[in-house]
Structure formats: structure tokens, C-alpha cells
Amino acid sequence: METNESILVRDVVGLDDRRVIGKMRELRVDCDSLAVSHYVVASATTTSPLVLPFDRALSVGDTFVTVQTRENFLPASSAEAQALIAGGFKLVGVDAYSRTGNKLGTVASYEFDPVYGTVTSLKLADGSVYPADTFVFFAPEFVFVDNGAKTAAELRATGTTAAAEIVADEVAEEAVAEVELEEAVAEVALEEAAEEEAAEEVEEAAEEAVEEAEEELEAPELSDEDAQLVELLVGASLVDDVTSEDGAFTAEKGTVLTRAMVYDAISHDALLLLTLGADI
Numbered sequence: 001m002e003t004n005e006s007i008l009v010r011d012v013v014g015l016d017d018r019r020v021i022g023k024m025r026e027l028r029v030d031c032d033s034l035a036v037s038h039y040v041v042a043s044a045t046t047t048s049p050l051v052l053p054f055d056r057a058l059s060v061g062d063t064f065v066t067v068q069t070r071e072n073f074l075p076a077s078s079a080e081a082q083a084l085i086a087g088g089f090k091l092v093g094v095d096a097y098s099r100t101g102n103k104l105g106t107v108a109s110y111e112f113d114p115v116y117g118t119v120t121s122l123k124l125a126d127g128s129v130y131p132a133d134t135f136v137f138f139a140p141e142f143v144f145v146d147n148g149a150k151t152a153a154e155l156r157a158t159g160t161t162a163a164a165e166i167v168a169d170e171v172a173e174e175a176v177a178e179v180e181l182e183e184a185v186a187e188v189a190l191e192e193a194a195e196e197e198a199a200e201e202v203e204e205a206a207e208e209a210v211e212e213a214e215e216e217l218e219a220p221e222l223s224d225e226d227a228q229l230v231e232l233l234v235g236a237s238l239v240d241d242v243t244s245e246d247g248a249f250t251a252e253k254g255t256v257l258t259r260a261m262v263y264d265a266i267s268h269d270a271l272l273l274l275t276l277g278a279d280i
Helices: 079-087 152-216 224-233 259-267 271-277
Strands: 011-014 019-030 035-043 050-053 057-060 064-067 095-098 103-112 119-124 129-131 135-138 142-145
Touching: 019 064, 035 079, 050 079, 119 135, 224 259, 224 271, 259 271
Parallel strands: 011 064, 095 142
Antiparallel strands: 011 019, 019 035, 035 050, 057 064, 095 103, 103 119, 119 129, 135 142
8 A cells, every 4th residue: 555645755767768757746536436546746857747647657666656658647738737736636634524524633644555546544633544434425625434423313213223122122021021920820820720629639539438438337226216317417517515424425516427426426325415416
């Protein structure tokens, strides 16, 4: 790479002329292509500067800039040459601004590709450098570059996007919380249902065991009246404590009578006491 300053140490040599034609004095830049378009050369033989189109130079070496012949220069008296010398775009000294319209400084120098002429970076007076991918545009009055600062429009768009993302996140979190709550409620319901089912199974098993035990009991010989009384007592609750005269049979208040208990009371002559103490 070359800079607008480093190129100025080069003499221009014509290969066919076999001599130095002049010395690099200035460069001109095309605002549309963002590239060096012409070299302004101080003539070695006259006081009038010469103008060399960039694409007519053969090469930029470390010592000389070479051209094929003196004829590669624009005619010194041509309107194009005179316009480029007097008012061509130099780029150096132009104010640089950001996309947000803030002044960044003044262009102090620039780097360019000596093969294609493309300006590859700008250096401002404060030392800050802006590479080609930050260039917005060049104009004779100023240049604009992207210094990374967001415009008001971008901030508004970012703010809207951020707000939308926050709302979306909140909605997603609420949805997740709702799903988790529903899952927790469903899990509790399943546990309760399982517990109720287990309790019912235990109760049914107990009832079946009682029924089986009662079926296996050997019923005492009873009169029809006592048999009817037994059926009334089974399942009834005691409202008083009951104890047979021999003390062998006892039943506390609140006990729910089973057939086995009634048969036991009968075996100890406590049927009447049981009947009097039961809520039938």
C-alpha cells in the first residue's frame, strides 16, 4: 500500500524517453469510485505541472513511478488538465463526518492501493483511522464515514425490537410458569387420586376381611327374636360402655359393633346390655 505522502518521494520515469519526466507532487481522487484518479507531477523541464491519469501509469515501484512515454500525460494546455490542477478533489483537508452528522475531524492523509487506486483507509488529524468498509461517501465538500454510532432511526428500531423481545420473553415465561403450574396441579391431583384409590382399596379389603371372618363365625343358636336383634346391632354404635357381668366381654362407647362382637357378647350373656348400650 501507498499513502498520499509516501508516493511524493517518487520520480516519474518514461521508459521510452529513458529519463525522469518529473516528480510526484499531488494526487487527485474520484468521489464516485473512491479511488485515486490522477497524479499531478512537477515537470522536470518546465514550470507547468503535468497530469497523469492513474490508469496510464505502468507501476509504482519503491523508487520510481514508471510510464511508457511522456505521451501518457494529458496535454498540459487541455481544459481537463487545467481543471484537475486547479480544482481537482485532493481529499486531504476535507472535513469528515459520521452517519449521525457529527464532525469527526479533518482528513490528514489516506492510504491507497497502487495497483487499482482504491482508497483503503483515511487518517484524521486526531490520529483516528477509518478503513474502506466504513466509508459512506466522498464529496468535494466533505466525506462521511461510519464510526459505529447508531442513528436516531436505528435507536428507535432497536428500542422497538428490544421492547418486543422483552414482551415476548415475559409471555414465554408466563406460559412456562402456567404449564409448570398445570403440571404441578395435575401431579397433585394424581397423587390424591392414587391415595384415595389406595384408601378405598384398604377399606374394601378390610370390609371383605370382616365379611369373610363373619361368614366363618359359627352362629349360636338363637331365637327368631334374638336373631333379628343381632341384625339390628351389627353396624350400630355404642352410646355407653358395655361390660358383661363376668367381665370377659367389654366394649367402649363409640365402638361400631360387628357380628363377631355381638356373638361374643351373646356368649357372655351380654346381649341385653349390648342392646341397651347401642344406638339402634
